[in-house]
Amino acid sequence: MTTRPQPALAARDIHKAYGKHQVLRGADLTVEPGQLVAVVGENGSGKSTLLKAIAGTLSVDSGEVRLGGELGYCPQDPVLNLNLTVDQHLQYFAAAHKLDSLDRAGELVGLLGYEKYRGTAAGELSGGTRQKLNLTLALLHDPDVLLLDEPYQGFDWETYLRFWDLVDQLHERDKAVVVITHLVFEQERFDVLADLVEGRLTPRATAVKEHSNAGV
């Protein structure tokens, strides 16, 4: 008998209603290590609700989420303390994750190109730079499973391309990455597109990556 390696993420039969509005109706999502999955769907179809449910920041009505490693979650709206500087955020999050150094933080700040704002309070940052900090905080502890909710909102083109360099590096290092996206032109970057329709996910292997194991 062969044993399959444990998936990085397995969400099963997730149901979530807001009052009488049933948003998730048995959504399933399995992501293997090294897999890059896009969650696509119309506005209001429940993509952010699904990521919050998987991240555990929103309680669900039923269903189960299993993680094969540490989780990093980049929510759509940055959760920052507007009075704290970029460096203070990095220090506090590093302490919360019990990291020995800020090396990875420095690397990420350099990669996303916002070193000059390290001493600036979050409240004084532009929306795009705040989003860079939001993404940095999600990646700081080098998680195995990453949930990114439209992570490049407000990024200029150069930063957008750097974001994809970063995702490529994570992909190569066998991290599992789930990205909510609206951009049709970037969909070929993914191993799997998962359509969220009527509260359930349906996988499609992307044309260029049909070899990959569509794990939804």
Ligand SMILES: Nc1ncnc2c1ncn2[C@@H]1O[C@H](COP(=O)(O)OP(=O)(O)OP(=O)(O)O)[C@@H](O)[C@H]1O
């Ligand atoms: N806290 C809440 N209370 C009540 N309804 C909510 C709440 N959050 C979301 N909803 C509703 O649930 C549905 C799904 O919302 P969600 O934000 O998950 O969709 P989405 O697919 O991420 O949308 P978008 O593409 O616009 O970001 C929407 O109809 C939304 O109005």
